[in-house]
Amino acid sequence: MRTHAHDHDAVEAMTPQRRVVLEVIRSSDAHLTANEIFANARELLPTISYATVYNSLRHLKKAGMVAEINFGNGASRYDRETSRHDHAMCSVCAKLVDLDLPATVDLTREAARRCDFKPESIHLTLIGICPECRGTERAPA
Amino acid sequence: MRTHAHDHDAVEAMTPQRRVVLEVIRSSDAHLTANEIFANARELLPTISYATVYNSLRHLKKAGMVAEINFGNGASRYDRETSRHDHAMCSVCAKLVDLDLPATVDLTREAARRCDFKPESIHLTLIGICPECRGTERAPA
DNA sequence: CTTTTGATTTAGAATTACTCTAAATCCACG
DNA sequence: CGTGGATTTAGAGTAATTCTAAATCAAAAG
Numbered sequence: 001m002r003t004h005a006h007d008h009d010a011v012e013a014m015t016p017q018r019r020v021v022l023e024v025i026r027s028s029d030a031h032l033t034a035n036e037i038f039a040n041a042r043e044l045l046p047t048i049s050y051a052t053v054y055n056s057l058r059h060l061k062k063a064g065m066v067a068e069i070n071f072g073n074g075a076s077r078y079d080r081e082t083s084r085h086d087h088a089m090c091s092v093c094a095k096l097v098d099l100d101l102p103a104t105v106d107l108t109r110e111a112a113r114r115c116d117f118k119p120e121s122i123h124l125t126l127i128g129i130c131p132e133c134r135g136t137e138r139a140p141a
Numbered sequence: 142m143r144t145h146a147h148d149h150d151a152v153e154a155m156t157p158q159r160r161v162v163l164e165v166i167r168s169s170d171a172h173l174t175a176n177e178i179f180a181n182a183r184e185l186l187p188t189i190s191y192a193t194v195y196n197s198l199r200h201l202k203k204a205g206m207v208a209e210i211n212f213g214n215g216a217s218r219y220d221r222e223t224s225r226h227d228h229a230m231c232s233v234c235a236k237l238v239d240l241d242l243p244a245t246v247d248l249t250r251e252a253a254r255r256c257d258f259k260p261e262s263i264h265l266t267l268i269g270i271c272p273e274c275r276g277t278e279r280a281p282a
Numbered sequence: 283c284t285t286t287t288g289a290t291t292t293a294g295a296a297t298t299a300c301t302c303t304a305a306a307t308c309c310a311c312g
Numbered sequence: 313c314g315t316g317g318a319t320t321t322a323g324a325g326t327a328a329t330t331c332t333a334a335a336t337c338a339a340a341a342g
Contacts, residue, residue, distance in 0.1 A: 122265065
């Protein structure tokens with residue numbers, strides 16, 4: 001239902017701003033928050049606004065170029081790794097670690113069977129104490 | 142290390158407000174948000190304030206009487222079911238369903254082994270399309 | 283080259299979900 | 313009755329994110 005269907009029809013373009021946001025995410029091995037991405041993006045492109053960072057993140061996510069991770073404890077974080085993977089989060093220092101469990105394909109199937117959902121994805125996060133924090137938090141009862 | 146250790150020493154009491162909040166959560170089979178809990182609690186106890194609902198939720202959670210669920214997409218929801226269980230969420234209607242996967246004990250161990258965390262808990266959520274939405278969303282490409 | 287059209291960006295206001303604060307209240311005990 | 317600690321209340325404050333409206337930009341059309 002378009003008036004003309006122009007050639008470019010590019011509802012989703014890769015603009016300089018989006019390129020910068022993507023670059024920021026790709027050049028960090030941490031899982032940055034929107035806030036951190038905004039700060040880093042400003043250094044590369046001082047005029048970029050907060051809203052544009054969010055717009056870009058939504059766009060890049062939709063385009064499958066970044067992944068959003070959210071654990072409910074605060075701000076979303078953005079991940080350059082877009083293939084399905086799991087996470088472990090330290091309950092002491094909140095560190096986030098990537099994880100790959102081979103069992104998830106079966107698990108997804110099993111879960112979907114039990115609740116009669118058409119499976120799309122599965123999110124799995126281990127909560128625990130990381131080696132570093134275990135070292136310091138060794139306090140006995 | 143207390144000054145006196147009075148007899149009552151009750152740092153955490155079950156007050157009428159907390160009772161009402163608990164009652165609201167227990168009497169619903171849905172997973173209510175704090176907002177919904179506030180609204181329902183007001184009907185039982187019209188003077189209760191928003192902050193008290195949050196205080197009560199924190200208290201009840203700490204006391205192990207309710208569980209908090211958060212999928213990062215918005216407000217936390219509160220669950221009368223406190224034993225460990227998994228969830229499935231419909232990507233179309235956002236419905237939330239409880240699930241019980243027997244494999245999670247092994248999975249937790251396996252995940253902890255891979256990242257060398259001391260395991261505490263595991264969160265598993267299937268994302269998919271529920272039977273009802275599958276019925277209506279049957280639209281082919 | 284200029285206009286048109288629609289996407290995009292910008293700055294800041296608005297919204298949502300929640301937490302904090304300070305004053306008022308409650309309650310067991312002395 | 314008074315004191316002290318916990319709790320409640322109303323409303324202000326905060327953090328994360330979205331919305332809005334005006335400005336900008338870029339490709340296609342004239």
